[in-house]
Amino acid sequence: MHIMEGLLPARWCLIWFAVSIPVVLYGIYKMNRLVKEKREILPLLAVAGAFIFVLSSLKLPSLVTQSCSHPTGTGIAAIFFGPAITAVLSIIVLIFQALFLAHGGFTTLGANVFSMGIVGPLVSYLIYKAGVKARINFYFVVFLAATFGDWATYIVTSTQLALAFPAGGVLTYGAFLSSFSTFAAIFAFTQVPIAIIEGAVSALLFKYVVEVKSDILVEMKVLEDSVVRKLRGLSA
Amino acid sequence: MSRKLEFIVLAILLIFAAQFIYISATTHAEYGGADDKPAGVIDQITGGTYKPIAKPIWEPPSAEIESLLFALQAAIGAGVIGYFLGYYRAKKTMKTSLPTNEKANPKGQ
Numbered sequence: 001m002h003i004m005e006g007l008l009p010a011r012w013c014l015i016w017f018a019v020s021i022p023v024v025l026y027g028i029y030k031m032n033r034l035v036k037e038k039r040e041i042l043p044l045l046a047v048a049g050a051f052i053f054v055l056s057s058l059k060l061p062s063l064v065t066q067s068c069s070h071p072t073g074t075g076i077a078a079i080f081f082g083p084a085i086t087a088v089l090s091i092i093v094l095i096f097q098a099l100f101l102a103h104g105g106f107t108t109l110g111a112n113v114f115s116m117g118i119v120g121p122l123v124s125y126l127i128y129k130a131g132v133k134a135r136i137n138f139y140f141v142v143f144l145a146a147t148f149g150d151w152a153t154y155i156v157t158s159t160q161l162a163l164a165f166p167a168g169g170v171l172t173y174g175a176f177l178s179s180f181s182t183f184a185a186i187f188a189f190t191q192v193p194i195a196i197i198e199g200a201v202s203a204l205l206f207k208y209v210v211e212v213k214s215d216i217l218v219e220m221k222v223l224e225d226s227v228v229r230k231l232r233g234l235s236a
Numbered sequence: 237m238s239r240k241l242e243f244i245v246l247a248i249l250l251i252f253a254a255q256f257i258y259i260s261a262t263t264h265a266e267y268g269g270a271d272d273k274p275a276g277v278i279d280q281i282t283g284g285t286y287k288p289i290a291k292p293i294w295e296p297p298s299a300e301i302e303s304l305l306f307a308l309q310a311a312i313g314a315g316v317i318g319y320f321l322g323y324y325r326a327k328k329t330m331k332t333s334l335p336t337n338e339k340a341n342p343k344g345q
Contacts, residue, residue, distance in 0.1 A: 001271070002271045003274065004271065004272070004274070004275060004288075004292075005288065005290050005291060005292045006288030006289045006290035006291060007274060007275060007278065007288055008289075009286075009289065010289055013289075043320040043323065043324070044320075046316050046320055047316065047317050047320050047321065049316075050312070050313040050314070050315075050316035050317045051313065051317060052313075053309055053310070053312060053313030053316075054309075054310045054313035054314050054317065055313075056309075057306045057307075057309040057310040057313070058310060059269060059306070060252075061256050061260070061267045062270075063255050063256065063259055065270070066259070066263070066265035066266065066267055067266070067267055067268050067269065067270045067273070068267050068268065068269050068270060069269070069270040069271065096309065097309075098292070098293075099293065099294070100294070100296075100305050101296060101302060101305050101306065101309075102292035102294065102295040102296060102302075103271065104271075105290065105292060106290070106293070107289060107290045139241055161274055161277075161278070165277075165278050165281045165282060165286070166281075167281055169281075169282065179281060182277055182281075183274060183277065186270050186273045186274065186277065187270055190270045193252060196248065196252075197248065197249065197252055200244070200245045200248045200249070201245065203241060203245070204241060204242065204245050205317070207241055208321055209321070211325075212321060212324035212325045212328055213324045213328075
């Protein structure tokens with residue numbers, strides 16, 4: 001999902017920065033306020049950020065295209081803290097990787113934050129909210145949220161590349177689609193099994209957080225008290 | 237307590253590992269990084285006219301160093317997760333075990 005350093009023309013770098021910067025700034029504001037109001041959430045914030053650190057460092061082999069790609073790990077943070085704060089956590093990881101690993105880059109940082117830190121988490125967040133409302137099995141909802149958030153991230157990456165490099169050089173709908181299918185073949189297909197792994201592992205981490213620290217999740221309105229009691233009772 | 241979710245996740249991971257071992261043993265698939273592929277595709281689409289507008293500030297000098305840094309990234313993350321989940325768990329056990337000893341090991345733990 002990382003668009004490598006220099007791979008987007010300057011115009012597109014600027015556009016994605018322009019879209020992403022306000023969200024990251026809003027996320028920083030929201031994060032500061034949250035930490036000030038509830039200091040006790042800091043460890044949870046660290047866990048959510050650390051989960052992104054771990055998952056985005058694991059390059060997993062995919063049978064679909066027989067290449068390697070990595071999960072994003074943003075689902076948990078999105079469910080706990082919402083997309084804006086997740087954008088802040090993601091940009092930290094992306095800067096780390098751009099600086100030390102030549103993975104991703106600074107010119108493409110805006111584009112990468114947009115896919116991994118904003119759209120993916122937004123999709124996770126919305127699926128989570130909808131799933132909870134629909135009262136589907138709780139861990140399955142987390143699984144769906146993380147899995148589809150991951151896919152969404154990679155679809156956005158493919159879209160970004162296709163917009164910058166439409167087939168034939170002129171950006172028309174057909175040229176975009178043609179390029180998109182090429183890039184999606186690299187990213188989206190590869191990601192199918194990897195996103196499923198990400199969803200499964202995210203559900204597991206969610207379970208452990210509910211086990212040890214459900215009160216804070218209730219307080220943050222991630223979970224309802226009745227749901228916690230039910231999960232405790234069943235402990236699926 | 238029920239370990240249903242653990243078993244499901246374990247099953248998913250095992251299926252994933254099994255298909256990988258099977259396919260990598262029976263084919264010559266390269267398993268290169270998907271993130272490295274767009275550069276070639278962009279070359280094809282633009283006929284090689286697009287030159288990257290920037291280069292990485294620093295690149296790991298070898299694949300070994302790169303995997304060292306990726307492992308370090310994962311280790312830092314795993315350490316933080318383990319520390320805080322352990323911290324929360326211990327805190328919770330202390331709380332429930334302090335008032336009466338009977339509560340020290342409730343079945344739901």
